[in-house]
Amino acid sequence: MSAPPITKLKNKIAEKEAERIVKTLNLLPARAVCLRNQGMFSKTVRVELKDGRIVIVQFKDNEIDVTKVALARGCLGNVVPETFAVKSTVAAFAYVSEYIDGKMWCECNCTVEENCRIASSLAQLLLGCVFGTSPLSCAGLVDNYIVPRLRRILEIELKDVTYEPVKKKIRSLLEQCNGLKVLPLALIHIDLNARNIFLDSFHEPNGIVDWEQAEICPLGFNVWCIRYLSVPIYNRKDCPAEKSAPMAAAFWKSLIAGLPAHLRSHAPAILVSAQIGFIFSNFVGYVGPPDDELPLTLERMEWLESTFNEAL
Structure with a gap:
């Protein structure tokens, strides 16, 4: 059964799923919050970890070509956040990225x-x-x-x-x-x-x-x-x-x-x-x-x- 479109994904469900995903990566989430600014076909969650670090979990209707992201990171270094795919039960595609400490x-x-x-x-x-x-x-x-x-x-x-x-x-x-x-x-x-x-x-x-x-x-x-x-x-x-x-x-x-x-x-x-x-x-x-x-x-x-x- 295919996942529902992102437009139907409730914030609370996305936040709970983001915490679950982070746990599968052997990380300890402290708090997950959906970001105010969201893309048209995605929902982005900021997950604060108990050790003080922050990661981003993004749920999407469309697939990200992570090889292009990796290629960009190879060119520009840390300016491009490391991104990798993870499995999700609430969205067609999900990705975890490094957090950019900026606006x-x-x-x-x-x-x-x-x-x-x-x-x-x-x-x-x-x-x-x-x-x-x-x-x-x-x-x-x-x-x-x-x-x-x-x-x-x-x-x-x-x-x-x-x-x-x-x-x-x-x-x-x-x-x-x-x-x-x-x-x-x-x-x-x-x-x-x-x-x-x-x-x-x-x-x-x-x-x-x-x-x-x-x-x-x-x-x-x-x-x-x-x-x-x-x-x-x-x-x-x-x-x-x-x-x-x-x-x-x-x-x-x-x-x-x-x-x-x-x-x-x-x-x-x-x-x-x-x-x-x-x-x-x-x-x-x-x-x-x-x-x-x-x-x-x-x-x-x-x-x-x-x-x-x-x-x-």
Whole structure:
């Protein structure tokens, strides 16, 4: 018999099950409490142990690829919590993770200066996800995945779209794809946001979670995240703030400065990678934004380009 969906899992039952799971690991639970902030398809329980340590038990409807989490931890060390699967009687999937002693970025009242420092540190962390420096490592991915997918977006998803500027931009990116072949492959977190980046008491990044859907792509494929991290969205409208431009500048400058010496002359390829990654994030399964949102899609891409060029 399959487990009921997470939406039907009561907090008390989840807390009791988390304590049971922890006991199977030869740990002694003192108190289990469901966290206030929960994911859409998960329920997370904080378990305090009698020896003072804390672990996290997460119940999910979908499976986590713990090999990707382990790969990320291999790249970034303790910034990525160790995670492993356990059996549960109340959920389809359950996992135990190390506790991050910090707060989500979105919960921290950071100054503009602190946000810039965090953005700079994040850029360095993303550079830490590089697998190697061989330019040949990217060629097959560009030819057999990136180029065909861009073409299908143009030929299928945007076939009947009348907003020509975004189609023109994607055609331009297609023409620049060969430039990606100089970049190394990296482990790409596909949804970096202020809820899965954690900060310590000094407002320094000390945790990044939600690696289970990470992809192996050219370096820079996820650095478009700086747009959403630095430009708030209210009522579905982008609202540039005082922090937006300085954060973007700090991020790009740190990223470019951290590139290996042989890649710095190819820094513009990072921008191409970022813009293509942004397009792919908007066309999930080739289903893209509504036609009336395509101008905003283009505006965000142009913002990435202008802030990047200003940092060069």
